Amino acid sequence: MEAPSPIPLPKPTPPQQNPPSSPKPYKKSLFSSLIEAATLRSPSFKEDSYFISNLKSSERKSLQDLKSKLPTSLDPSSSSIWGISLLSTDDDRTDVVLLKFLRARDFRVSDALSMLLKCLAWRKDFGADTVLDEDLGFKELEGVVAYMHAHDREGHPVCYNAYGVFKDKEMYERIFGDEEKLKRFLRWRVQVLERGVNVLQFKPGGVNSIIQVTDLKDMPKRELRVASNQILSLFQDNYPEMVARKVFINVPWYFSMLYSMFSPFLTQRTKSKFVIAKEGNVAETLYKFIRPEDVPVQYGGLSRPDDMQAGPPKPASEFTVKGGEKVNLEIDGIEGGATITWDIVVGGWDLDYSAEFVPAAEGSYTIAIEKTRRIAPNEEPVHNSYTSKEAGKMVLSIDNTASRRRKVAAYRYFVRKQST
Structure with missing residues (x-):
């Protein structure tokens, strides 16, 4: 020795890369193919800087066309979003917000405008601007099911999601037992996301999106199907381009079924942001994006919840x-x-x-x-x-x-x- x-x-x-192993012939399962596809796609994704000078001429034209339509399309009482005026002519943040909606619709101006108007209507009906001030009664889920925790290596806020606690039938019934409970949970989930959006800079070259880490360990896929579909649909319709990367950890063998269930609700651009980490490979995957002192202890890092209150680690x-x-x-x-x-x-x-x-x-x-x-x-x-x-x-x-x-x-x- x-x-x-x-x-x-x-x-x-x-961190170093794993040494190459000797290839062995095997027949790819759908699960293996999905992991490989997500792994191959992720390095090719490049986050947008939002500098107008980096846009193609056709994209700049789309931005100007959208801005020209807003004064006659917006309700004066709902002409801002996340504290940013949509009618400003000299605020870079306005351009960043509008570009998010344009990119979500491949720079099709009419589609982007429709998406923006529907989002504003939803926010007004839902009360999204005041949700941060509400106590929704989910203290037991704070820091467990969905929570913001530290930043990645590039400064993006990180949102962790873990639904394994709902394998407990009593817990599931207490949170999702009827339609009214489900609505309250969705409201709480929006509250968590709004916390992350609230710290974004919305400026060219700045931090304009978050990182999502979703722990699939023990997730009761059938029971959470309705809630999961509603969360995905709600976020994709009303928070365009807010996620820089989606990291799935502790991926189980049935991921292929989950993927098939969620795939219709995801755009190709969203799928390009996926990173997959099977059980046992969590810390190595997270370290690629997040420094160890910012990774929660349960995922192989050094960060405990109380550490965040004591300043930078x-x-x-x-x-x-x-x-x-x-x-x-x-x-x-x-x-x-x-x-x-x-x-x-x-x-x-x-x-x-x-x-x-x-x-x-x-x-x-x-x-x-x-x-x-x-x-x-x-x-x-x-x-x-x-x-x-x-x-x-x-x-x-x-x-x-x-x-x-x-x-x-x-x-x-x-x-x-x-x-x-």
Whole structure:
């Protein structure tokens, strides 16, 4: 067995790609084809910058045509959306909003205008402008079913969705038991989305869309069919081009059936934004778009709900652990009396972890801070601290020698020196 390889701190090591495996002949299932198609489509999608100079001449003409029709088409009492006037002639935000509706209808002016007018009518009837101020009585779903949490690497707000809790029949009946309950849930779901839209910049080159992460684990597909279809239809009709990327995680074997059910409600442009991550590949997929310190702990990241209230999180360093490899993370230069606090996580864990303090003085004994233990796949990040009595270094060991699978990982640490 090779000796453990130390990793110098504090430089982060960017995530690496999986090494190519030997191809094996197989017959593609519909499930495999969908995953491959979504994976191939996602890199080709490029988010629009909304700079007028980047538009084709035909697209600029469509924008001007739409703006010229608005004064005679809009009700003066409903001539703004998300706090942005649709009749302004010198506000870049107006152009961004109008371009969203135009792109949703392939720059067909009459179709985009019709979509915009229907959206304004829906917002007025639904009361979308005041929904953020309402208490809809879904405290038990906050931070569980649908919630905004941190940002991706490009600054997009991230909305997480997880409907696995509704496999509980009692919970399902309590939330979706009748039409009135379903309407209230849809209103709450709009409220969550409006929170994300509320922090968008609506300016050329700015952050103009969100990232959606949908956890399909334990999702009761049949029971949620009506609610899911209504959510998809409502969002696609009234929030055009508001999602930069849709990441599906913990994708089950029956994804093909879900896809067939949702596909009629999705545009080709929406499908091009899909990213698929099967169970066991969640952290590696999310790290491509979201930094580990911003990924929730339940998905292999370092972010806990309470962390968001304490300001921007301390950046984490990323590294990978190859199959059959043991990695030591060495934190040098710890002074006597200093307290070191560390967080460490490995996507999908299922490996051995330990921590020890190695004194700098010759003849001193190594101190086992955390004895070697096997960490389960779904366990949360390690969070621990140690106050040293003498100068030395901390060594965090990640032993993946029993597995052939490469894993992504992240860590961070804080050192507080002894006060004088």
